[in-house]
Amino acid sequence: MGTIGVLIFFAVIGAVICAKARSAGGAVAFAAIAVVLFVATPAGAGLPGMLLDFVSSVSQASQPLTGESEAVG
Secondary structure, three states, X not given: OHHHHHXXXXXXXXXXXXXXXOOHHHHHHHHXXXXXXXXXXXXXXXXXXXHHHHHHXXXXXXXXXXXXXXXXX
16 A cells, blocks of 8 residues: 555656646646546545536536526516
8 A cells, every 4th residue: 555655646746846847748647647546545446436426416506497486577
């Protein structure tokens, strides 16, 4: 478990270095690697499900309500 933590740390540091050097592509690549490594750990295993629930909640909240009473005018 310690090895993957070190890899995540270096991926985050790589993303920060690329961002400071204004290399957007490199920063995105390092950040994506860090997220993939984090999801592979037991601590991050619930992240995809949590994001799915969040997107589902936002989708439900953005749908128009049905059965509203019509405005009198």
